Amino acid sequence: MEYDRVRRTLWVILILNVIVAVAKAVFGLMAGSMSMVADALHSSFDSASNIIGLAATGIAARPPDRDHPYGHAKFETFGTLLVGGMLLLTAYWVISEGVVRLTTGAVPHITALTVGVMVATTVINIFVALYERRVGEELRSSFLIADSEHTKSDVFVSLSVLLGFAVVYLGYPLADPLIALAIGALIGRMGLSIIREAGMVLTDAATVQCEENVREIVARIRGVLGSHEFRCRGAPGEMMADIHITVDPGMTVEEAHGIAEEVEAAITEGVPGMKEVVVHIEPGERDGREKI
Template identity: 60%
Template sequence: MQGDRVQRVFVIVLILNVAVAVVKAVFGVMAGSVSMVADALHSGFDSFSNVVGIVAMHLAGKPPDPEHPYGHGKIETLGTLVIGAMLLLTAAGILLEGYGRLITPVTPEITPITVGVMVGTLITNIIVSTYERRKGEEYQSQILIADSLHTRSDVFVSTAVLGGFLAIRLGYPAADPIIALGIGLLIARMGVGILYGAAEVLIDSMNLPCDPALVRAVVMDTPGVAGYHDFRCRGKPGEIFADIHVTVDPALSIARAHAISEEVEQRLKETVPGLAEVVVHIEPDDSA
C-alpha cells in the first residue's frame, strides 16, 4: 500500500536524521564547540517531524468505519499542519538567535573539525531532503513533501553557519547574524506555504490536479452521454473525491442510464490521477 511505502521513507529519513544529530553532538563535544552541540540538538528536534509523519500515516491508513465512511486520509493533512507549525517554530528560533547576535555579537568557534562536520552533514541533508521530496512527489504524499521541506531547513541552517564562518574569516562578523535572519525568514515562508496547502485540503478547495479539459474529454467520449455540469472535487493529491451531473436521453431506460453512469465513473477513475471516488448523478437532457 502507498501508506506503507511512505512510512518506510519516513523511517529511513528518521534514521539518517538521528545519525546526523549524533555525529554533530559527538564532534561538537570533542571540539568543545557549544554552537555545534546546539545545532545537534536542533537536528534531533527536527527528527520529531519524522515521528509525526510515521504516526500520521499509520492512522491515515486505517480503513473506513461507520463513524468515518470516507476513511481517515485527512489525518495525513493534520500531520502536515503539525510539520508546518514546527517549521515556523524553527524559523522563530533562528530569528530570535540572529537578533540576539545582532544586538550582542558572539563569535562562533571555527576549527577544521567544526567546518568538516558541518560540510559533511550539509551534504547528507541535501541528499536526504532531495530523496524525500522525490518520493513525496512519486507517491503524491502531501506530508512527505512537507517533511522534505523541514529537512531542507537543516540545509539552510548549516549553510547559514558556514556562511557566518566565511564572513568572520573575511573580517565581516556582523554578516553572521544578518545571514541567520535571512535564513529564518526563508524558513518561515516555507512553513506558511505548508500550512496554506494543508488548509486548502481541509476546507475542500478545488485547487487540486483535476484537469477540467481531461474530465470533459473523458465524460463526453462516453457513449450515451449528452452533456454534463457541476463537476466538483475535493480531497488531497492521491485521494480525490468528486461528483458530477451527467445528462442523457430521457427516453433511455433506468437500467441503460445507470450503465452509462457506471461507465463514466469507471473511465474517470482510470484516467484522472488520484481520483479515489466519484459520484455520478444522471439527469434527463433538456435539449432532447
C-alpha cells in the same frame, strides 16, 4: 495510497535526520556558532515532522468506519498542519537568539572539523530530499512531497551557514548572527506555506485543477450527452469528486447506471490521485442536446 511504503520511507529518513541534527548540534555548540545551532534545530524539526508523519499516516491508513465514512486520509494533512505550527515556534526562537547574539558580540570558533561536519550533513540532506521527493511523487503522498521541500530548504540553510563561516573567517563575526536571523525568517516562511497548503485541503479547497481533463474524459464516453457541476476536493493523491451527466431520457435505469459506472471508472483512471467519484444522472433532451 501505499501507506506501508510511506511509513518505511519515513523511518529511513528519520534515522538520517537524527544523525544530521545531533552532529550539527554537538559541533555547533562546541564551536559556539549560533547559525550552526539554529541549523541543527531546523534539522531536528525534520525528525519531528517524520515522527508526526509516522503517526498521521498510521491513522490515515485505517479503512473507513462509522465515524469516518470517507476514510482517515485527512489525518495525514492534519499532521502536516502541526509541523507548520512547530516551525513557526522554531522561527521565533531562532530569531530571538540571533538578536541576543548580535547584542553580545560572541564570535564562533570555526575549525576544519566544524566545516567538515556541515559539508557531510549537507550531502546527507541532499540525498534525503531527492529520495523523499521521488518516493512521494511515485506514491502521490502529499506529506512526503511537503517534507522533501522541508529537507531541501535545510540544504540551502546549511549552505548559508557555510557561507557565514567563510565570512567570519575573513574577519566579519557579525555574519553568524545575521545568517541566524535569515535562517529564522526562512523557517517562518516555510511554516506559513505548509500551514496554508494544509489549510486548503482541510477546508475542501480545490487543490488540483483537473476540470478540463475531466471534461475531455467524459466527452469520449458513448451515451453521455453533456456534463456539468464537477466538484473536487481532498489532497493530491486522495481526491474525491462528484459530477452531473445528462443521458438520453429514454434509457432504462440499468443502461444509465452502466454509463455512470463507466464515467466513474474513466475519471478515476484518467486523473492521478482520484480515489472516488460520485456520478449524478440527469435526463437530457430527446434530440441529443444537453438539458439546461
